[in-house]
Amino acid sequence: MASASAHAQKLPAGFVYLRDIDPTIIQDIRYAGSNNFVGRPLRGYQAAECVVKREVGALLKSVQEELALQSLSLKMFDCYRPVRAVADMVTWSRDGRETPAQKRYNPSFSKVDLFRLGYIAERSGHSTGAALDLTLVDLKADNSATFDSSKDYGDCIANVNLRAPEGSVDMGTGYDCSDVRSHTSAKSITADQRRWRQKLVLVMARRGFVNYSKEWWHFSLPGAGGQAYDFPITPRK
Template sequence: MYNIVIRLHFLCFVYTFFCLHVSAQDTVKSTLPIIKDPEQFRMVVSNDSSQQLIRLDKLAPNIRLDLRYADKNNFTGKRLYPRGLKITFLRKAPAEALREVAIELEKQGFGLKIFDAYRPYSATVEMWDLIRDERYVANPVRGSGHNRGLSVDLTLYYMRSGKELAMGTGFDNFTEAAHHDNPNLPEKVLINRGILKSVMEKHGFQALDTEWWHYSWPNNRKYDVLDLSFEEVNRFQPSPPRQH
């Protein structure tokens, strides 16, 4: 009889925790403006072209994609994006700034390798369920720069060899070795991080202290969180200019 009572108490605890979790998710969904309808996004873009999401793979010839969440080579060990995904996006202003970054780096013999940029909101919720630490994963209550098409995760590579520059850690490293202010790193690593940081900040991006690869464009409350698939976003790409 005692064991039965203990089990009942345990089941009640589990049920209560589940209800609280669901309630919290419902609260997030009801208070945070999230664009999920492609038609709504089309209307937003038609009224304000700066809301457009621009494909990064077509910005400059020295931009490469290595979208880690399209396979299992990431901190979750899970594939969060469609398998073999070859496209990602930023809003118009940061996309244009990133093009200028790529042009400047090309003159130095460097290219940009993109690990992640636009991230559907549902993927952020899944990440938060795994690592509830706001130093490394955005809290879904507020959404993230990635969800708004304002953040990009990237590194540098040598155009001649295709090899990545040494940055001290890999992508999605949740240790102090990934922090910008960590002095206990080889001088070459600090120099390489400095090259990336200086050119990104020169063109308007802001660094994240805990992740050397993460840069964001200022939001100023203009951009809403999006939960659109990559395929849906790709339908709204601007038409190429006409040839005269």
């Protein structure tokens, strides 16, 4: 406990590193690396760590305990997001360039339309520490495949065997896929994919988390937000 407190003191009051709450929750913080729609780390992501409000972390621990009984785990893609990272996304969307690797994430339209269509927000709930991007991992499956930036993967709505590997269950699209198939209740996915989405929504809803209808991976905890923050995500020490 003393160690956890020492870590928490490096963050603003009320924020914690999720690893200090539950180290069994898998983390793949995508904006801290190159495996994301921008293709590089976003501003403010100095470490691949999930930072959340303390009450959010406690509820995630409860979710994880339930999933563990089914040989499943949460996997976190993004948690607290600095305001400067949101601004970085806005700048990227307006730079007039779109590489094939970036296009994998929005195969049906231009990136300048991401904000208008509601796939990216200029003011993100992530910056309050009360919004999350996550998925489920089947711990009995082979999750060893890793992302290789030199490979030419299929786009985010392609068959799971053609998409970039995410080491998680097949939800029908990749993470951060800006497409109607990413809508949580999309009809154009298989029955198995729909069941996985429903399982994720239900297990999160039992702790009060609300899903965003256009993104099967995005959840927020009403009442736990508040002001937006801009402190960088730094390594735990």
